[in-house]
Amino acid sequence: MNVGLNLILAASAALFAVGAFAGIARRSAVQMLIGTQFMFIAGCIAFVAFARFGLGAGNATSGAAVAIFAGATAVAELAVGLAMAALIFREHRSLAVDADRG
Amino acid sequence: MPLIGALPQPITSAPLVILIYAVLLLMVASALASVVLRNTLYAIGAFAATMVLVALLYLTIAPFLLFAAQLLVFTTVSVALLVALLRQTAGLESTQEPLSREWIVGAAVAAALLALLIVVIATTSWPVRATTSAAAGFGATLTNTYVVGLAVLVVILASAALGSALLLVAPTLPSPRGGGSPRPRAPRR
Numbered sequence: 001m002n003v004g005l006n007l008i009l010a011a012s013a014a015l016f017a018v019g020a021f022a023g024i025a026r027r028s029a030v031q032m033l034i035g036t037q038f039m040f041i042a043g044c045i046a047f048v049a050f051a052r053f054g055l056g057a058g059n060a061t062s063g064a065a066v067a068i069f070a071g072a073t074a075v076a077e078l079a080v081g082l083a084m085a086a087l088i089f090r091e092h093r094s095l096a097v098d099a100d101r102g
Numbered sequence: 103m104p105l106i107g108a109l110p111q112p113i114t115s116a117p118l119v120i121l122i123y124a125v126l127l128l129m130v131a132s133a134l135a136s137v138v139l140r141n142t143l144y145a146i147g148a149f150a151a152t153m154v155l156v157a158l159l160y161l162t163i164a165p166f167l168l169f170a171a172q173l174l175v176f177t178t179v180s181v182a183l184l185v186a187l188l189r190q191t192a193g194l195e196s197t198q199e200p201l202s203r204e205w206i207v208g209a210a211v212a213a214a215l216l217a218l219l220i221v222v223i224a225t226t227s228w229p230v231r232a233t234t235s236a237a238a239g240f241g242a243t244l245t246n247t248y249v250v251g252l253a254v255l256v257v258i259l260a261s262a263a264l265g266s267a268l269l270l271v272a273p274t275l276p277s278p279r280g281g282g283s284p285r286p287r288a289p290r291r
Contacts, residue, residue, distance in 0.1 A: 001116075001119055002112040002113060002114045002119060003112055003113040003118070003119050003122045003123070004112035004113075005112075005228055006223055006224065007122075007123075007126070008126075008159075008163070009219075009223045010220060010223055011126040011129065011130060013216055013219035013220055013223060014130045014216060015129065015130060015133055016215070016216075016219065017212040017213070017215050017216035017219070018130065018133045018134050018137060018212065019133075019137075020208075020211060020212045020215050021137060021208045021209060021211070021212035022137035022208075023208075024204065024207060024208035024211050024212070025137075025204045025205045025207065025208025025209065026137060026204075026208075027204065028142065030142050030145065030146070030184060030187065030188075031136070031137055031142070031145055034136055034137065034145065034146075034149050034184075035137055037149070037180065038133050038137075038152070041152075041153075041156055044156075045156065045159065048160065048163060048164045048168070049163065050228075051164070052110065052163045052164065053110045053112065053163075053230075054110065054228045054229065054230055061165065061239065061240045061243040061244075062243070062247075063164070064164050064165050064167070064168045064240060065240075065243055065244055065247070065248050065251075067160075067164070067168055068167075068168060068171055068244070069248075069251055069255055071171065071172060071175075071176045072175075072176070072255050072258070072259060073255070073258060074176070074180075075175075075176055075179050075180055075183075075259075075262075076258050076259050076261075076262030076263075077262070078180055078183055078184075079183055079262045079263060079265075079266040080262050080265055080266050082183050082184065082186075082187045082266070083265070083266035083267075085187060086187055086190050086191070089190070089191045095142070095191060
């Protein structure tokens with residue numbers, strides 16, 4: 001038993017699928033934003049895995065650098081998204097993004 | 103680039119392998135819990151656990167600085183932002199029915215996406231290049247090779263902080279359907 005590129009990529013794919021599920025199935029703005037965070041993190045993990053095990057190993061620090069940039073961008077996206085969720089709550093007294101429906 | 107060093111090898115040390123398997127399983131399970139749980143506070147807790155487990159994964163396969171950034175910056179800031187939103191609102195319980203139409207569609211799309219990614223991962227023979235030391239000079243790489251990216255990132259983070267602060271202090275605009283009142287509406291008879 002060992003840990004290689006395929007195992008980490010499979011876990012990354014699973015995390016991406018969980019994020020996609022949250023984006024499609026959930027109506028709560030908080031959980032949709034958490035889902036987008038998971039999709040960002042899945043990309044970061046894939047970059048780090050390629051830098052450790054694959055083609056990126058020729059310049060091993062680049063994968064980690066991209067992960068730093070993507071993580072910080074995800075946090076910035078979360079900050080703006082949560083501010084928008086707070087505005088939705090002020091308007092509709094609910095965090096559901098489709099509070100207008102029905 | 104000249105090929106210097108050995109080809110990257112899979113991790114074979116038994117304790118490390120067991121640790122990585124456990125971290126990956128717990129990471130996916132806690133991520134699933136955070137999108138399935140109906141209580142938002144519990145969902146945020148599961149999200150924080152996922153972020154910590156991602157940091158642990160980085161500790162095993164990436165430079166230490168990435169682990170530190172993931173644990174101390176990304177996890178802390180994300181959870182603080184989510185808890186700050188919860189303090190402004192009272193929406194702890196989801197009103198969505200379990201196994202609603204959205205859940206079935208979302209599960210189907212996520213399963214199809216996962217199957218596609220797994221097929222691509224399993225059938226592709228990923229190219230391998232000789233490795234260099236990942237630990238050496240990560241900070242130097244960030245400040246030399248990616249100095250423009252780092253500057254852009256600072257601008258993005260500052261803009262996001264400023265923008266979200268402005269959104270929070272902005273007055274609520276009246277909506278065409280009569281919303282915008284800070285008071286809850288009276289129930290219909």
